Amino acid sequence: MRIVFAVLWLGLIVYSFGFAPPDHPQTLVLIQRLATGDWQGINPLIVSLFNLMGVWPLIYTALLVVDGQEQRFPAWPFAVLSFAVGVFALLPYFILRRPAPIFTGEINRGVRLGESRITATGIGLLAVGCLGYGLIAGNWADFWQQWQTSRFVHVMTLDFCLLSLLFPFLLVDDWQRRGIENSPWRWWSVVPLLGALGYLLLRPPLILSKKSVA
Structure with a gap:
C-alpha cells in the first residue's frame, strides 16, 4: 500500500498544479474572507466545504x-500541517506508517482528549452544523461552475473526497486496538x-x- 499512497x-x-482549473487572482481574498468569517456573498456550499x-x-x-504512538516518527507534524493543506500533509504519513493493531503507547493527555466523548460530540456538532448550512442554503449550480473554473474550489473538493476515502485505512488497525475487528457494526x-x-x-x-497499563 505504501507504493499506492506514494x-x-x-x-x-501533479494534477493540482498541472491539470486542475487555473487559479483566480481573487483566490487569496476569498481564502482570507472564509478564514475570518466574512461570508456575505459567498456560496454557503463553499463556506461549508472550507x-x-x-x-x-x-x-x-x-x-x-x-x-x-506506534510509529517510528511523531504523527503531530502531519496532523498540524493537515489543517493547512489537508490530504497533502496526511498522505506522507500513510506512506511512512506501519500497521499498528495493538496499542502499546502511553495514555497521555493527548490520548485522553482524543478518546473523550466530549471531544467527539464537539467535532460532531461542528461538522453537522457546517454540513447542514451548506446543504440547506447552498447553490449547487454556482458550486458546479466554480468547481470547473476555480483551482481553489476544485482542489479543495478533491481534498475533501480523498480525506473521506483514506480514513478507513486508519480504522482497520483501530478496530483491532478496540477488539471490534469482527463486529458487523464497524462497517458503518x-x-x-x-x-x-x-x-x-x-x-x-x-x-x-x-x-x-504499566
Missing part, C-alpha cells in the same frame, strides 16, 4: 494521537464523514497492553 500523493500534486476541511483534521487527529464507520463522526462517538475503549 503514487496517489505524487499524482495529486470549514469541513478544518473538521476532517480534527477527526484524523483523534486517531493519530493513538496510531502515532466507513461511511464518509457521518460514519467517521459516529465512530468517534460510539467506539469502545482501547484494549491496553501490559506495557500501556
